[in-house]
Amino acid sequence: MIGLLQGLIEWLPISSQGQLVLLMIALLGAEPADAVSLSVYVHVGTGLAALIYFRRDVSGILRSETEPERRLLRFLTLTTVVTGVIGLPLFLFTRTASIYGEALLGLTGVALISTGVVERSARQRGYRAVETVSRGEAFLLGVVQGFSAVPGVSRSGITTSTLLFRGLSGEEALRISFLMSIPAVFAAATGLAVVEGAPPLDLRLIVAVAASFLSALFSMELLLRLARRVRFWSLCMVLGVLALLPSIIYLL
Numbered sequence: 001m002i003g004l005l006q007g008l009i010e011w012l013p014i015s016s017q018g019q020l021v022l023l024m025i026a027l028l029g030a031e032p033a034d035a036v037s038l039s040v041y042v043h044v045g046t047g048l049a050a051l052i053y054f055r056r057d058v059s060g061i062l063r064s065e066t067e068p069e070r071r072l073l074r075f076l077t078l079t080t081v082v083t084g085v086i087g088l089p090l091f092l093f094t095r096t097a098s099i100y101g102e103a104l105l106g107l108t109g110v111a112l113i114s115t116g117v118v119e120r121s122a123r124q125r126g127y128r129a130v131e132t133v134s135r136g137e138a139f140l141l142g143v144v145q146g147f148s149a150v151p152g153v154s155r156s157g158i159t160t161s162t163l164l165f166r167g168l169s170g171e172e173a174l175r176i177s178f179l180m181s182i183p184a185v186f187a188a189a190t191g192l193a194v195v196e197g198a199p200p201l202d203l204r205l206i207v208a209v210a211a212s213f214l215s216a217l218f219s220m221e222l223l224l225r226l227a228r229r230v231r232f233w234s235l236c237m238v239l240g241v242l243a244l245l246p247s248i249i250y251l252l
Helices: 002-009 016-026 032-053 055-063 067-097 102-122 135-149 155-165 170-196 203-229 232-251
Strands: none
Touching: 032 055, 032 170, 032 203, 055 067, 055 170, 067 135, 067 170, 102 232, 135 155, 135 170, 155 170, 170 203
């Protein structure tokens, strides 16, 4: 169940990590620190799904035969390094203090709704290509992605919103956000294994990662199809309201 949920909501702006942590604590009786660590490893399934789905893009980036591919490689390298520098201390603090950023989910919702308004007007001005993203913007995106180490902060939500605010199209913003997740996910799992030791490869973990992989592959394809077929600003509005729902329910 944990892996299935992770794959289905990874690409939505509702913080899959935050939801998994709360689920494992409330329903499975897991210790907060253990729940946070397990949520990191389950993300490996979604990372594999993105790697398989974008295998041609990844292959081209690794070969770097063209200038756009080399720029994208430099972009992903910089964002991943900055994500690690920002995300690791936040993750260790969160794991130790058992602080969860569910309240920050509402900010993601507001950001996405605002992005929808910006996106609607951006259609009249045209879009930027990812190759035009500067090092400063790549650094900013790394910082933004690093904050998703706090459970409750949606990685896909904040990175996609930032890319849209920087002038990329909806479909391209999703694509780049998904590509950014690949090195970030594997780096996070590797870093955690180094810090606290490799997790035991029991059947529960293997099944959870496999379920995460399969459900993520399906949900990612569905979201990209929606981005192609509907006006992306309206999709941002819907996702923003979805992200705000937990905060609204909590206030009620």
